[in-house]
Amino acid sequence: MPKNEQIRFAKRVKELRKRRAGRKLLQYFPAGGPLRRELYPKHMAFFAAGAEKRERCMMAANRVGKTESCGGYEMVLHLTGDYPEWWPGRRFTRPIKAWAAGDTSETVRDIIQAKLLGRWGEFGTGLIPADTIARQPTRRRNVPEAVLDIFVKHVSGGVSVLTLKSYDQGRKKFQGTEVDVIWLDEEPPADIYSECLTRTMTTGGMVMLTFTPLSGMSEVVLSYIEDKGEGKTKALIQAGWDDVPHLTEKDKAELTAGLRPHEIDARSKGKPSLGSGAVFPVDETKIKIDPIAIPAHWVQIGGMDFGWDHPTAAVKLAWDRDQDIIYVVDEYREAQRPALEHAALIRAAFGEWLPMAWPHDGHQHDKGSGEVLADQYRAHGLKMLSEMASFDEGGNSVEAGLQDMLDRMISGRWKVFSTCTMWFEEFRIYHRKDGKLVKLRDDLISASRYGLMMKRFAKVKQTRSVNEQSIMSYESEY
Numbered sequence: 131m132p133k134n135e136q137i138r139f140a141k142r143v144k145e146l147r148k149r150r151a152g153r154k155l156l157q158y159f160p161a162g163g164p165l166r167r168e169l170y171p172k173h174m175a176f177f178a179a180g181a182e183k184r185e186r187c188m189m190a191a192n193r194v195g196k197t198e199s200c201g202g203y204e205m206v207l208h209l210t211g212d213y214p215e216w217w218p219g220r221r222f223t224r225p226i227k228a229w230a231a232g233d234t235s236e237t238v239r240d241i242i243q244a245k246l247l248g249r250w251g252e253f254g255t256g257l258i259p260a261d262t263i264a265r266q267p268t269r270r271r272n273v274p275e276a277v278l279d280i281f282v283k284h285v286s287g288g289v290s291v292l293t294l295k296s297y298d299q300g301r302k303k304f305q306g307t308e309v310d311v312i313w314l315d316e317e318p319p320a321d322i323y324s325e326c327l328t329r330t331m332t333t334g335g336m337v338m339l340t341f342t343p344l345s346g347m348s349e350v351v352l353s354y355i356e357d358k359g360e361g362k363t364k365a366l367i368q369a370g371w372d373d374v375p376h377l378t379e380k381d382k383a384e385l386t387a388g389l390r391p392h393e394i395d396a397r398s399k400g401k402p403s404l405g406s407g408a409v410f411p412v413d414e415t416k417i418k419i420d421p422i423a424i425p426a427h428w429v430q431i432g433g434m435d436f437g438w439d440h441p442t443a444a445v446k447l448a449w450d451r452d453q454d455i456i457y458v459v460d461e462y463r464e465a466q467r468p469a470l471e472h473a474a475l476i477r478a479a480f481g482e483w484l485p486m487a488w489p490h491d492g493h494q495h496d497k498g499s500g501e502v503l504a505d506q507y508r509a510h511g512l513k514m515l516s517e518m519a520s521f522d523e524g525g526n527s528v529e530a531g532l533q534d535m536l537d538r539m540i541s542g543r544w545k546v547f548s549t550c551t552m553w554f555e556e557f558r559i560y561h562r563k564d565g566k567l568v569k570l571r572d573d574l575i576s577a578s579r580y581g582l583m584m585k586r587f588a589k590v591k592q593t594r595s596v597n598e599q600s601i602m603s604y605e606s607e608y
C-alpha cells in the first residue's frame with residue numbers, strides 16, 4: 131500500500147474505533163450471539179419491573195453487571211430517551227433530572243463516573259454516547275478529577291441533567307429538589323434511601339438500587355424482603371453468577387477462591403449474608419409495646435441463661451396462642467450472685483409457678499453443665515423444666531432460634547414490653563462480625579430464645595378458686 135494510502139487507512143481505523151467507543155451502549159443486550167439479551171433474564175426482569183414499580187432493587191452477586199448493564203445502562207437510556215425497540219421498561223418522553231450515588235466521592239468517581247463517561251480526559255468512551263454529551267460536565271469541588279453534573283442531550287431536543295452524589299455526604303445532601311430517576315449503586319443507608327423516595331414522590335419518579343448484599347439483613351434489604359402480598363410496592367430481583375452468560379466456569383472458580391466462607395452466598399448468589407450486621411435489623415418501634423394485662427387464658431413460660439462473670443438472665447414470656455404472638459413481659463439480669471439469691475429474686479419477680487426453660491451449657495466452656503445448674507435452681511424453688519431447651523422437632527441450634535425470633539419480629543409476632551429496658555439494650559447491640567455472633571451482651575436475648583424454643587411447655591397461670599384459697603389458709607393454720 132502506498133504511504134499516503136496507509137496513512138488514510140490508519141486514520142479511518144482510528145476514526146471507526148473512536149466512533150465505536152462513543153457508542154459503547156449499543157454493544158449490550160444484542161438479539162443474537164453468546165451475550166444475547168435472552169440469556170440475561172434477571173436483567174430483563176429488572177428493566178421490565180420499572181414499568182410498574184417505583185422502587186426496584188437488583189440484589190445480586192459480584193460481577194454480574196449491576197453497575198454497568200443494570201443501573202448504568204438504564205440510567206443512560208432515560209437520560210437520552212433513546213430506548214431500544216425491545217425495551218420492556220418505563221420510558222420518559224422528556225428530559226429528566228437524575229441522581230446517581232455510591233458510597234464515597236472517590237468510589238463514585240472511580241466507578242459510576244468512569245463507567246458512564248469514561249476515564250478523565252476520555253469522556254465519551256463510557257456508556258453515555260459521545261455525541262449525546264451536551265457540554266462539559268461541571269466539576270465537584272475538593273475531589274480531584276471528579277464531576278458533579280453531567281449534561282446529556284435528550285431525543286426530544288432538551289437536555290437531561292445527572293448529578294453524582296455519595297452516601298458519605300450524609301442525608302442532608304439528598305434533601306431538597308425533585309428528581310425523576312435516582313440510581314443507588316451499592317447499598318445505601320436507610321435514611322438516605324428514604325430521602326431518595328421522598329425526592330421522587332411528587333414527580334412520580336423512580337429509585338433503582340444495585341448492590342451485593344454484604345451487610346446482611348439490613349433495614350433496606352429487609353424492607354424489600356418483607357414487601358410481599360397485595361400492597362407490594364417494590365420489585366426485588368436477585369441474581370447470581372449462573373444468571374449471566376459473560377462469566378465462564380473458570381471466572382466463577384477464580385472468584386470463589388478468593389472468598390471468605392461467610393461471604394460466598396452474598397457474593398456469588400446475591401443472597402444477603404448473615405456474616406455481618408445487626409442480628410435483628412428491625413425497627414425497635416415495631417416490637418415495642420406499652421405493657422398490657424395478660425389475659426388469663428394466655429400461657430406463660432420463663433427462659434433462663436446461667437452465668438457467673440456473665441450475668442444470669444431470665445425473661446418471662448406470654449404466648450397468645452390464638453394469634454401466635456409472643457410477648458416478653460418481664461426481665462431479670464444480675465451478675466455475681468449465688469444461685470440461691472438469683473432464684474429468690476426471680477421467684478419474687480416472675481411468680482413461683484412459672485415453668486422455666488434452660489440451656490444445655492451452663493457456662494460457655496462447660497458443655498453439659500446446664501443439667502447441674504438446673505438442678506441447683508430447682509432445689510432453690512424455681513420450676514425448672516425437666517429437660518434442657520430444644521425445639522419441638524428436636525435440636526437446639528442458636529441460628530435456628532434467632533431466625534425464629536427474627537421471623538416473628540418481622541411478621542409482628544414478637545412483642546416486648548417497653549419496661550424491658552435491658553432487653554432493648556441487648557437487642558440494639560447484638561450483631562455479627564465476619565460470620566460470627568458477637569457475644570458482647572446477649573444474656574436476655576439468649577434467655578428469650580430458650581423460652582421460645584420450649585413454648586410448648588408454657589402454662590396458664592393458676593388462679594385459685596375462693597374455695598381452694600380458704601382450704602389453703604385453713605391448712606396453713608396447722
Ligand SMILES: Nc1ncnc2c1ncn2[C@@H]1O[C@H](COP(=O)(O)OP(=O)(O)OP(=O)(O)O)[C@@H](O)[C@H]1O
Nearest residue numbers: 158159165191192193194195196197198199342376
Ligand atoms: N450485559 C452484559 N453484557 C456483557 N458483558 C457484561 C454485561 N454486564 C456486565 N458485563 C461484564 O461484566 C463486568 C462487570 O460488570 P459490572 O462492573 O457492572 O458488575 P457489578 O455487578 O457491578 O460488579 P461489582 O460486584 O464488582 O460491583 C463488566 O466489566 C463487563 O465486562
Ligand SMILES: [Mg+2]
Nearest residue numbers: 196197198315
Ligand atoms: Mg458494581
